[in-house]
Amino acid sequence: MVHTTQCCILMGCLCLFYPWSQVCEWREPEELAALLDLELRENGEPQHQLLQRIRDVAKYSVKTNHPRFFNQLFAGVDYHALTGRFLTEALNTSQYTYEVAPVFVLMEDEVLSKLRSLVGWAEGDGIFCPGGTMSNMYAMNVARYRAFPEVKLKGMWSLPRLAVFTSQQSHYSVMKAAAFQGIGTENVFKNLSLQQVEMQGHLSLPLFTYQGAVPFFVHATSGTTVQGAFDPLEPIADICDRQGLWMHVDAAWGGSVLFSKEHKHLMRGVERADSVTWNPHKMMLTGLQCSAILLKDTTHLLKHCHSADAKYLFQQDKFYDTSLDTGDKSIQCGRKVDCLKLWLMWKAVGSKGLEERVDRAFTHTRYLVEEMQRREGFELIGKPLFVNVCFWFIPPSLRGKENSPDYNDRLSKVAPVIKERMMKQGTMMLGYQPQGGRVNFFRMIVISPQLSHQDMTFCLNEIERLGNDL
Amino acid sequence: MVHTTQCCILMGCLCLFYPWSQVCEWREPEELAALLDLELRENGEPQHQLLQRIRDVAKYSVKTNHPRFFNQLFAGVDYHALTGRFLTEALNTSQYTYEVAPVFVLMEDEVLSKLRSLVGWAEGDGIFCPGGTMSNMYAMNVARYRAFPEVKLKGMWSLPRLAVFTSQQSHYSVMKAAAFQGIGTENVFKNLSLQQVEMQGHLSLPLFTYQGAVPFFVHATSGTTVQGAFDPLEPIADICDRQGLWMHVDAAWGGSVLFSKEHKHLMRGVERADSVTWNPHKMMLTGLQCSAILLKDTTHLLKHCHSADAKYLFQQDKFYDTSLDTGDKSIQCGRKVDCLKLWLMWKAVGSKGLEERVDRAFTHTRYLVEEMQRREGFELIGKPLFVNVCFWFIPPSLRGKENSPDYNDRLSKVAPVIKERMMKQGTMMLGYQPQGGRVNFFRMIVISPQLSHQDMTFCLNEIERLGNDL
Numbered sequence: 055m056v057h058t059t060q061c062c063i064l065m066g067c068l069c070l071f072y073p074w075s076q077v078c079e080w081r082e083p084e085e086l087a088a089l090l091d092l093e094l095r096e097n098g099e100p101q102h103q104l105l106q107r108i109r110d111v112a113k114y115s116v117k118t119n120h121p122r123f124f125n126q127l128f129a130g131v132d133y134h135a136l137t138g139r140f141l142t143e144a145l146n147t148s149q150y151t152y153e154v155a156p157v158f159v160l161m162e163d164e165v166l167s168k169l170r171s172l173v174g175w176a177e178g179d180g181i182f183c184p185g186g187t188m189s190n191m192y193a194m195n196v197a198r199y200r201a202f203p204e205v206k207l208k209g210m211w212s213l214p215r216l217a218v219f220t221s222q223q224s225h226y227s228v229m230k231a232a233a234f235q236g237i238g239t240e241n242v243f244k245n246l247s248l249q250q251v252e253m254q255g256h257l258s259l260p261l262f263t264y265q266g267a268v269p270f271f272v273h274a275t276s277g278t279t280v281q282g283a284f285d286p287l288e289p290i291a292d293i294c295d296r297q298g299l300w301m302h303v304d305a306a307w308g309g310s311v312l313f314s315k316e317h318k319h320l321m322r323g324v325e326r327a328d329s330v331t332w333n334p335h336k337m338m339l340t341g342l343q344c345s346a347i348l349l350k351d352t353t354h355l356l357k358h359c360h361s362a363d364a365k366y367l368f369q370q371d372k373f374y375d376t377s378l379d380t381g382d383k384s385i386q387c388g389r390k391v392d393c394l395k396l397w398l399m400w401k402a403v404g405s406k407g408l409e410e411r412v413d414r415a416f417t418h419t420r421y422l423v424e425e426m427q428r429r430e431g432f433e434l435i436g437k438p439l440f441v442n443v444c445f446w447f448i449p450p451s452l453r454g455k456e457n458s459p460d461y462n463d464r465l466s467k468v469a470p471v472i473k474e475r476m477m478k479q480g481t482m483m484l485g486y487q488p489q490g491g492r493v494n495f496f497r498m499i500v501i502s503p504q505l506s507h508q509d510m511t512f513c514l515n516e517i518e519r520l521g522n523d524l
Numbered sequence: 525m526v527h528t529t530q531c532c533i534l535m536g537c538l539c540l541f542y543p544w545s546q547v548c549e550w551r552e553p554e555e556l557a558a559l560l561d562l563e564l565r566e567n568g569e570p571q572h573q574l575l576q577r578i579r580d581v582a583k584y585s586v587k588t589n590h591p592r593f594f595n596q597l598f599a600g601v602d603y604h605a606l607t608g609r610f611l612t613e614a615l616n617t618s619q620y621t622y623e624v625a626p627v628f629v630l631m632e633d634e635v636l637s638k639l640r641s642l643v644g645w646a647e648g649d650g651i652f653c654p655g656g657t658m659s660n661m662y663a664m665n666v667a668r669y670r671a672f673p674e675v676k677l678k679g680m681w682s683l684p685r686l687a688v689f690t691s692q693q694s695h696y697s698v699m700k701a702a703a704f705q706g707i708g709t710e711n712v713f714k715n716l717s718l719q720q721v722e723m724q725g726h727l728s729l730p731l732f733t734y735q736g737a738v739p740f741f742v743h744a745t746s747g748t749t750v751q752g753a754f755d756p757l758e759p760i761a762d763i764c765d766r767q768g769l770w771m772h773v774d775a776a777w778g779g780s781v782l783f784s785k786e787h788k789h790l791m792r793g794v795e796r797a798d799s800v801t802w803n804p805h806k807m808m809l810t811g812l813q814c815s816a817i818l819l820k821d822t823t824h825l826l827k828h829c830h831s832a833d834a835k836y837l838f839q840q841d842k843f844y845d846t847s848l849d850t851g852d853k854s855i856q857c858g859r860k861v862d863c864l865k866l867w868l869m870w871k872a873v874g875s876k877g878l879e880e881r882v883d884r885a886f887t888h889t890r891y892l893v894e895e896m897q898r899r900e901g902f903e904l905i906g907k908p909l910f911v912n913v914c915f916w917f918i919p920p921s922l923r924g925k926e927n928s929p930d931y932n933d934r935l936s937k938v939a940p941v942i943k944e945r946m947m948k949q950g951t952m953m954l955g956y957q958p959q960g961g962r963v964n965f966f967r968m969i970v971i972s973p974q975l976s977h978q979d980m981t982f983c984l985n986e987i988e989r990l991g992n993d994l
Contacts, residue, residue: 082844086627094867094871095875096875098874104604111627115615115625115626116626118617126618128858131616137578140610141578143609143811145582145587146601152553153595153947154586156550156553156584156585157585161562164563184655184658188856205703206709208708209707215679215681233675234665235704235705236707237679237680238679239676240677335858342860360704365958369958371940372940374552386655386658388657394581398574398577401569402574403568404565405565470839488839
């Protein structure tokens with residue numbers, strides 16, 4: 055069996071290097087389901103059929119490592135990180151104890167410590183989580199526990215109503231966290247600036263009340279999802295300091311600017327935060343999932359907040375220092391190893407290599423913006439501060455018609471049609487969305503190191519080709 | 525670059541097939557940290573050094589696929605599943621939309637549907653989660669939402685105090701979930717049987733109060749962590765029916781008995797549950813992480829409970845049926861693809877092959893128990909119903925001394941010493957823990973298909989060798 059399955063494994067690897075010309079091979083769901091023959095049956099299948107299934111899975115999956123995949127906040131591939139991922143899978147262990155994950159417990163500690171040092175902290179705490187939403191949830195939970203430790207035992211009924219502050223553009227995980235943790239989405243205040251809160255709130259340190267609720271958590275963003283905006287962290291930190299609020303920075307997307315001497319100013323003041331979410335699986339290309347929650351705390355808040363002291367796993371009479379076991383820090387029990395891919399890539403290219411990657415993405419973005427400005431029909435939504443390029447494509451029929459009453463209505467239909475055409479032809483992928491008062495506009499994410507000027511030019515030409523008749 | 529990194533990847537794969545003789549190569553943390561040279565530096569390293577690092581990571585990691593690894597609720601390796609994991613990593617996408625994960629959205633649906641059919645449901649809902657604790661948390665959250673939908677907006681302050689019921693032996697994730705979701709661990713009642721609750725509670729359907737709190741969630745277990753016990757589901761379902769309580773079955777560990785015609789009776793009544801947690805990464809060997817939360821619900825509770833309607837990701841004017849997008853069902857945003865490894869393995873061996881695997885584990889367990897009964901010094905803690913074999917090793921110096929006052933104290937020190945010795949010699953790994961009034965006893969988990977009678981005999985001989993002088 056091993057022989058043939060080894061073939062399978064190699065086949066799996068080779069999928070990656072196969073010269074896919076298309077970013078995707080669109081099929082309608084019904085057609086795709088039939089092509090894949092997904093049904094699971096009583097009997098197994100012969101090897102040649104399994105190999106064909108592997109080929110089909112690869113063929114009809116989106117090639118997110120294709121240089122013309124601009125659709126999400128991840129893209130491209132780093133082969134060292136991929137090696138780390140394969141090795142992680144081959145070694146299949148859980149990150150909870152030194153006993154079953156000696157290498158990875160030490161490695162996670164080193165990687166987290168290095169990420170913290172980029173934030174500006176000489177010490178602190180942290181853990182890898184299954185995605186940025188979970189990291190943000192960890193932050194909100196630990197913040198609540200710091201303010202009201204009795205919540206762990208007694209639940210929310212022992213607490214006053216709580217309030218969370220964030221911006222209109224923050225990630226929807228704030229709402230999900232508030233709902234999941236029993237705080238309620240109505241207690242997330244998104245429409246006001248913190249300065250306003252401070253003026254309106256009844257100041258009674260350490261916690262004041264706002265609309266009858268007690269604020270405890272401020273969720274700032276470094277790198278918003280759509281536009282890549284950065285909240286000004288210094289003034290937010292001033293207010294959090296004065297009011298004793300937990301300051302969390304959701305840098306899931308933007309955090310990687312901390313690698314760059316040229317661009318880290320975007321997160322000036324981050325060292326004053328209490329916690330930071332940072333997803334190396336986005337701009338750093340480690341591959342999903344790789345998300346860290348970093349804490350400034352040195353009092354083991356994370357452990358106190360999440361511990362359940364399971365004796366079957368975390369025996370206190372073990373023959374090694376059980377403070378190395380991380381299981382009581384996490385809310386999960388079994389926890390996937392997410393540090394190796396980042397560690398191996400970092401070892402391979404060094405902090406310098408990662409810095410270059412960040413700087414290159416900014417350079418690419420500038421090039422793309424200049425190209426757009428040179429062309430009629432591309433209308434930028436603000437000048438990008440980061441690597442999100444947001445723009446409308448205005449087809450010839452709409453140019454100069456900004457004042458006609460159906461302009462917005464017609465413009466809103468342009469991006470969806472172009473998107474449908476690019477996917478059905480498989481030539482590239484980028485996303486679109488409406489936001490605030492703005493009708494559907496494209497968001498193009500420029501991070502892949504496999505990206506060339508040619509790819510970006512192709513993309514603009516292709517938008518024109520697909521949209522000029524609209 | 526691709527050439528050398530391809531070498532890296534192959535190296536990563538080969539680690540798995542290298543004939544490791546030891547289960548682990550124990551090093552003290554300080555020594556291991558020095559050996560691995562974990563520090564991340566400014567500059568990258570040459571390829572030959574990276575290859576050495578990969579070898580070191582593999583060398584000092586625990587070989588969880590070694591047949592003598594009996595330490596956790598996972599073990600062994602299935603090469604088809606591993607192929608699926610490599611392919612998942614190579615294709616690196618997120619499970620949230622049909623747009624970027626067409627194959628995996630359809631595949632997840634098929635796998636979940638097949639798992640549900642084993643539970644006994646012709647329809648329903650579900651999703652893969654990052655581990656069993658998260659699956660259990662999903663269940664508790666959806667149950668709370670069904671009983672009190674206003675919780676999503678208004679938080680817990682709009683609700684009466686809630687009560688959760690579970691057994692003393694249930695997994696600690698119940699406590700973690702109650703703490704994280706703002707219910708509080710004191711509102712988890714573990715010390716009483718549901719029948720008692722029903723007798724003491726003031727019955728006022730659909731929800732009664734118990735000690736001033738409103739029960740809403742019963743967390744039953746199929747396959748407890750330490751002893752592998754199964755709660756009787758039928759009587760629990762009767763009470764949940766009468767009282768309108770959400771019945772959740774945590775079958776993270778035991779769920780795989782549903783593949784077996786011979787053993788599925790252990791979960792008789794599971795089809796009456798509202799939700800089931802099932803981790804194929806345990807007994808089914810898919811590799812971490814692979815955990816499903818299955819729901820009987822057909823009213824889209826999961827989506828209503830967790831949706832945040834993020835417009836940038838889940839545009840309603842997409843050109844395909846957006847009901848396929850799963851992102852509003854999950855609490856995570858980006859979500860790792862966890863279905864392919866299970867699907868590919870299932871395709872390869874069929875339901876029949878998976879059934880054989882389960883049955884074989886039971887047969888191995890019987891063999892091991894008989895071997896123990898034949899030997900002086902092995903004292904079983906109950907007859908295993910499942911594949912957890914719990915026992916004390918009584919060294920010669922303690923045999924026949926059950927009545928001496930320091931017996932328990934001395935016995936409690938036996939397992940930790942044997943554990944230390946086996947790990948330092950790297951010959952095998954199994955776990956131990958105290959539980960209730962019982963001092964430290966071993967728990968040996970017998971699931972790996974790579975396991976032979978010889979391995980089990982070796983294990984017993986080795987315990988005698990390492991512990992006879994104690």
